[in-house]
Amino acid sequence: MKSLNIVLSGVGGQGIISLANVIANAVLESGGKVIVAETHGLSQRGGSVIVHVRIGDVEAPLIPPGNGDLMLSLDPIEAARYSVYLKKGSMIFVDNNITPPPLPGIKIPSLDEIVESLEKEGFDIIVVPAVDEAKKAGNPLGANIFLLGASYQTGILKEYINEEAIIDAIRKNLKKPEKNIEVFKRGKKWAEERLTR
Amino acid sequence: MKSLNIVLSGVGGQGIISLANVIANAVLESGGKVIVAETHGLSQRGGSVIVHVRIGDVEAPLIPPGNGDLMLSLDPIEAARYSVYLKKGSMIFVDNNITPPPLPGIKIPSLDEIVESLEKEGFDIIVVPAVDEAKKAGNPLGANIFLLGASYQTGILKEYINEEAIIDAIRKNLKKPEKNIEVFKRGKKWAEERLTR
Amino acid sequence: MAHREVLAEPGSRVVMLGNVAFARGALEYGVSFASAYPGTPSTEITEALSYASRILGGPYVEWSANEKVALEAAIGAALTGIPALASMKHVGVNVAADPLFSSAYMGVEGALVIVSADDPGMWSSQNEQDNRWYGIHAYIPVVEPAGAQEAKTAIIEAFKLSEKWKHPVILRTTTRVSHTRVIVEAGEIDIAKIKRKGTFVKNPEKYTLVPVHARRLREELVEKWEKISNDLSQNQVLNHAEGNPDSETLVVAIGLGYRYAKEILAAHGLLDNVRLLKLSAPVPLPKSLLLNEAEGREKIIFVEEGDPVIETLSKALFYDYNVRAEIYGKGTGHLKKTGELELHHVEKLLAKALELEKTYFSHAMIKPDIKLPPRPPVLCPGCPYRAVFYALRRAVGKARIRPIYNGDIGCYSLGVNPPFQMQDTIVEMGGSIGLANGMAHAQDDKVPIAIIGDSTFFHAGLPGLANAVYNRSPMLVVVLDNRTTAMTGHQPHPGIGVTARGVEGTELSIVDAAKGLGVEYVKVIDAFNIAEGEKEFYEALEYVKKERKPALIVAKGACILLALAAGRRIGVYPIVYRVDDDKCTACGLCYKAFNCPAIYSKDDGKAYINELLCTGCGECAQICPFDAFEPVDEVPPEWLRLMREAKPT
Amino acid sequence: MAHREVLAEPGSRVVMLGNVAFARGALEYGVSFASAYPGTPSTEITEALSYASRILGGPYVEWSANEKVALEAAIGAALTGIPALASMKHVGVNVAADPLFSSAYMGVEGALVIVSADDPGMWSSQNEQDNRWYGIHAYIPVVEPAGAQEAKTAIIEAFKLSEKWKHPVILRTTTRVSHTRVIVEAGEIDIAKIKRKGTFVKNPEKYTLVPVHARRLREELVEKWEKISNDLSQNQVLNHAEGNPDSETLVVAIGLGYRYAKEILAAHGLLDNVRLLKLSAPVPLPKSLLLNEAEGREKIIFVEEGDPVIETLSKALFYDYNVRAEIYGKGTGHLKKTGELELHHVEKLLAKALELEKTYFSHAMIKPDIKLPPRPPVLCPGCPYRAVFYALRRAVGKARIRPIYNGDIGCYSLGVNPPFQMQDTIVEMGGSIGLANGMAHAQDDKVPIAIIGDSTFFHAGLPGLANAVYNRSPMLVVVLDNRTTAMTGHQPHPGIGVTARGVEGTELSIVDAAKGLGVEYVKVIDAFNIAEGEKEFYEALEYVKKERKPALIVAKGACILLALAAGRRIGVYPIVYRVDDDKCTACGLCYKAFNCPAIYSKDDGKAYINELLCTGCGECAQICPFDAFEPVDEVPPEWLRLMREAKPT
Secondary structure, eight states: OOEEEEEEEEETTSSHHHHHHHHHHHHHHTTOOEEEEOOOGGGGTTOEEEEEEEEESOOOSSOOTTOEEEEEESOHHHHHHGGGGEEEEEEEEEESOOOOOOOTTOOOOOHHHHHHHHHHTTOEEEEEOHHHHHHHTTOGGGHHHHHHHHHHHTTTTTTTOOHHHHHHHHHHHSSSHHHHHHHHHHHHHHHHHHHOO | OOEEEEEEEEETTSSHHHHHHHHHHHHHHTTOOEEEEOOOGGGGTTOEEEEEEEEESOOOSSOOTTOEEEEEESOHHHHHHGGGGEEEEEEEEEESOOOOOOOTTOOOOOHHHHHHHHHHTTOEEEEEOHHHHHHHTTOGGGHHHHHHHHHHHTTTTTTTOOHHHHHHHHHHHSSSHHHHHHHHHHHHHHHHHHHTO | OOOGGGGOOTTOEEEEEHHHHHHHHHHHHTOOEEEEOOOTTTHHHHHHHHHHHHHHSOSEEEEOSSHHHHHHHHHHHHHTTSEEEEEEEHHHHHHTHHHHHHHHHHOOSSEEEEEEEEOTTOSSSSOOOOTHHHHHHHTOOEEOOSSGGGHHHHHHHHHHHHHHHTOOEEEEEEHHHHTEEEEEEOOOOOHHHHHOOBOOOOOHHHHBOOHHHHHHHHHHHHHHHHHHHHHHHHOTTTEEEEEOTTOSEEEEEETTHHHHHHHHHHHTTOTTTSEEEEESOOBSOOHHHHHHHHTTOSEEEEEOSSSSHHHHHHHHHHHHTTOOOEEESTTTTSSOSSSOOOHHHHHHHHHHHHTOOOOSSOOOOOOOSSOOOOOOOOOOTTOHHHHHHHHHHHHHHHTTOOEEEEOOSSGGGGGGSTTTOOOSBBOSTTHHHHHHHHHHHHBSSSEEEEEEEHHHIIIIIHHHHHHHHHTTOOOEEEEEEOSSBTTTTOBOOTTTOBOTTSSBOOOOOHHHHHHHTTOSEEEEEETTOHHHHHHHHHHHHHHHHHHOSOEEEEEEOOOHHHHHHHHHHHTOOOOOEEEOTTTOOOOOTTTTTSOOTTEEEOTTSOEEEOTTTOOOOOHHHHHOTTOOEEESSOOOHHHHHHHHHOOOO | OOOGGGGOOTTOEEEEEHHHHHHHHHHHHTOOEEEEOOOTTTHHHHHHHHHHHHHHSOSEEEEOSSHHHHHHHHHHHHHTTSEEEEEEEHHHHHHTHHHHHHHHHHOOSSEEEEEEEEOTTOSSSSOOOOTHHHHHHHTOOEEOOSSGGGHHHHHHHHHHHHHHHTSOEEEEEEHHHHTEEEEEEOOOOOHHHHHOOBOOOOOHHHHBOOHHHHHHHHHHHHHHHHHHHHHHHHOTTTEEEEEOTTOSEEEEEETTHHHHHHHHHHHTTOTTTSEEEEESOOBSOOHHHHHHHHTTOSEEEEEOSSSSHHHHHHHHHHHHTTOOOEEESTTTTSSOSSSOOOHHHHHHHHHHHHTOOOOSSOOOOOOOSSOOOOOOOOOOTTOHHHHHHHHHHHHHHHTTOOEEEEOOSSGGGGGGSTTTOOOSBBOSTTHHHHHHHHHHHHBSSSEEEEEEEHHHIIIIIHHHHHHHHHTTOOOEEEEEEOSSBTTTTOBOOTTTOBOTTSSBOOOOOHHHHHHHTTOSEEEEEETTOHHHHHHHHHHHHHHHHHHOSOEEEEEEOOOHHHHHHHHHHHTOOOOOEEEOTTTOOOOOTTTTTSOOTTEEEOTTSOEEEOTTTOOOOOHHHHHOTTOOEEESSOOOHHHHHHHHHOOOO
């Protein structure tokens, strides 16, 4: 009954489903089992998006609230929104850019406020400059893969996914594969530097 | 639990529903209870038609097979077809004109064959020249009312319907009421002469 | 038909068709908006309301393009706060299913009653379906009157229920409720009420079913459902028990089933012996009433028309509440599941359950020993469709194609019978063009020819035609335009320009509609002109073969019954035809291959015309190879015009 | 989307969306005809088949005008003897309900599988409805895969079942089956099979549902139903029991419920302790299997997604057969009836029934103490609908009318949110025009404005529009023509002229269709031109007020995502806009009243544009009263053309 439950979150259009697909294919390449539950349709239009990735001995598509082991999020607000799906103490890799919902007259919390509230609940927040770093690497849409690289470095995924499998999955499933592989490696490197400090 | 069950039959367009409506209104005028179950829709297009008229202490719309007390029919074939609804020994008033179904290559039984087969089953068949007599009275569409007149003369309806009520019902519910009243009376007279011979 | 009795004097007792009693009940309640598409056995409800509207100036009544539009319009009206009625036959609810489901989520402001006229026994329908399932599926209560006797009361109660719960209510009637005439006592009609207009108050959280709202509304709906169930347990008008409270036997009699059960129990002198539970509002199941009545019984008998819907739900309920009785019903195989109920079926059920020995309604049937010819409904003498079928068949032969005749719902479905046999599929309203679309791409050895009526074209033909153009389906579409919805009794439709209220409407053109949807090959022919028809059908088929695209022909000619009626109104009458015995060769083409019901064969095989049946259409004169038919007098041009242009009033 | 993995090498293992696995299964079975109307969560099935058809040259695949036409076409295809698939979302089955019911009477020759993709939880739907009821109501078997893991197998079994019984089969999937990706092993595809054509053999006694045939078919249908029930009791692939045969507890796990039950039982180490009955073909209820497994148990637990359908039917069955167990399920209140199931809900049910103390999936939820703004989906930056809403609102103000905005299903439903709030009703596909029809006559203090998309117009708008012309409903119809079915992912439709197989189709014109249906006032506007829109809407509203008839305006402008994609293909890119700080007065109109998601407010209230989000539509430059917006470079005319004319490939 070994399993790893990953919550992916963000805003429609940020590449969450692509990220899930890369992870799933990497699990396949690594010889494992995987289930990915996606949100399609209306919510893609700039709405809040969550994708459930379940790896290992699992049957059902959705991670129950309080059962996720890890989150990768491309937006801090969405990270906070879907943190209910995580176990206490889980790691949350989140991009540092907030995309404000385009609703007139609403109050947007700051990154610090969000991080603080999550840390208070005992989560292990890693704020990642994924979008910025992906841009630097000439692949502004690669933030999702940068986050994957960063989280991979921590080792939490290693038991289920080989690094070569990720490289292979990127190659087979993404446009501009070489650029994305580069971004993945930068993500890893960033984490190595940042997290071992 | 006194009741009278009348089966009306014929071919779509012969005025069966009008006849039922006159009977029902006559029952109303006579202070009784009545239920009339009609066939509408497709079968009106020259098809076989049956209407159930139930008078007295009844609840349900349809006469069960073998339970009818009387039939008025504008076509001998249809009289035979729906005789399954009649009790043994019931009276059947039927016009003498057969309207052959317009199907290519079918065999049409003769009036005599039909009458014989019904008599063999113990029905009391009264063949009435209703269409012919109604024409003579200048009301070719009045055959239905002629049959009513003929059957009324036998007394079977009297317990439930007053003659004045029929006259009244014709007046209120049919076009050319005076001509139809005339036809009703002719029907009675015909029966008086024919049946008391 | 007018159904004038719908406006009977308050206090008077009149003979009324069940459907007219529904209309009367709606008026007495104060219905202010009524929409419908005609369909047996529902049509007379709206016909009667149409008559009332013309006399009283209200309510607003319309024949809609189809049942979906009718229900949408009624939902729109109900949201403005007035009571609305949408009437349709059972399969019409299929057409209207999409707004039906949504309506339960949104609720209503005024009241909304949806009549589903089911047709067990299929007197005039393509299938038998028990639309109480829709009530369960869509969470919409179902009122099911106990016969025509209760029609007026039941629709008033349905409106009250809808108003109270701000929820749509299905009124399920069946052929034997709708088309049964009984004596009805007329009540008061408040004319100001039926003429009133509503006002729309915005409430997007209720009326816009975007997911964020719909999720909340779903929760409320499921809660409301239980509350309505409780309410129905209390509704003594629709649901109540009678007879011996301590009987070991309970008869649960649903809708019309109550009449059957009651008459049989009365005949057997058992009315005071058993317990009889009348359920005229069975969905949602009035659980507490049912449990209360079921408790301690040894036998429970279910009498219902259609599927064993209430029996099934009740047994599930009984299971949960440990009611342990012997059950007798359709689900247990004690009552037949197909066709309509009759007294003897129900008596057999009761006799089995109650161990009755004598029977009153199950007499032996006497079948005279004679072979009777069938008498299916046929195309009327003078029907323009006969000429079209004839011309089309000749064109198909000439074009040397193998045809698939995709038929549809309307009088032309009678073309299935000999001699034409030119309806290979008849599925549902609009199915002609729809199936032809599939067959056009799924096979290529035959050419699909979709045959569809004018009213059906506007009802369900438009999207299918758009599809045929878009996906380039090689097929011929023949629109039989007889200027009315003929089969249901000559209602107008969008192609006629006459509305249900008798006020002027706009007349749509089938030709323009087809061209507007991109059909490149569109022609109109005179349905009564067989030579023209043959030529035009042939050319259209050649186009389809060559261009691999749809072609459409409108065959225009009035329903002969309409033409006759219009003629009577203005004193124009047809001239009947006769046979010239010298010319007739007894070939039989006219009474066999053409099969006009007014033409018979004499003993020598020569034709003769029954002048009582002849409508003077002149089709026979066109098809006779020997010119043996001739009118008995000069045919007035006015009559020829009526044959082409008559329409409903 | 292409979903290339649908053509994975035989023998390979690939990650596939449930819907793509359905497509793959259909191909492996040999499906030769597939029709659909897009709708979440069903769309990808047909997208994948469309891709396969383009590569392999078969099967025939089409996007139909609507689900009714799609099902009719598939019925037509199946009658020619080839296997056909019709796919739709749950509410699409409502649209297709009429042919659905008939199909059970007629049966099929090849095979016919109808996908109903239900959406519990309403991720992208106006309601939640459990379409297994349709199976029961219409006498059509329902196959319900146990998760995406079983998608491929289940659709193959559904086809086999259909072929064996010559009967349509509903494949009920749900969002979490369709939109879940799992590892699938690809089997062989026989290309000759999927490319084959059928041939139609006449059989009017089966295919023409006139009453005389339908009555016989009804009898046969009811008999067949029992036989299929027996067959499903034997079907070990779809329905089987596992675990301890002697357990006192039986878990009946239907469809996806099996995954929940299995994972929970595994976590609790109970897989070998209790008896687990997997039902992936629950309708008609496999009675003998169920009775066999239920016999002697003390507890029976039902796990199913949707309404307690199988639980209810099972309890009625148990009642008849004296099975006496304690039942736990939705019907007994042990499991919630709304929304979709999750592991913790099912664990709670099992914990209650099995008296489990420990839980593995029902952890306490951690909710950070911070107020988060909602993030509903919004109109994209550059969406032409934003400009239209803006122009329309101004015209309404100028015309001094009180509007009722009757909205519809499509991206424009997002207009319900602030700042526009210009969707007062959203009911179902086509409901805009339908409700406006009713409101036009039921009240007269406001003017109904029906807002409908291009794909929706061809899907369900035509009969409503015909009705509005016929019954003279004073209303404005605004057709938002963004050249695609945008919300479901940019499928083509009849107005585009591109078919699902990538071959040329015919492009229908909305303007011609409206004129063809008799609308006298029809205009086209450039959706991106706000001044023109305001003027034309104003004039149309004046016409409606004065003439008391419908007017229609087509606002044409491509979905900006389509334009961007088309531009990428040919190397044409938009020029983003920027704010001239000197001109900006911080009025906030652009980011508040106009609410473009690419425009933000700086701390001083002045606007700035996020250039990553800006699509260069230029709408902001039109609405700014101070001319503060300007493109950063010259806008290429080619881009302006794409904004108007881009369409799907």
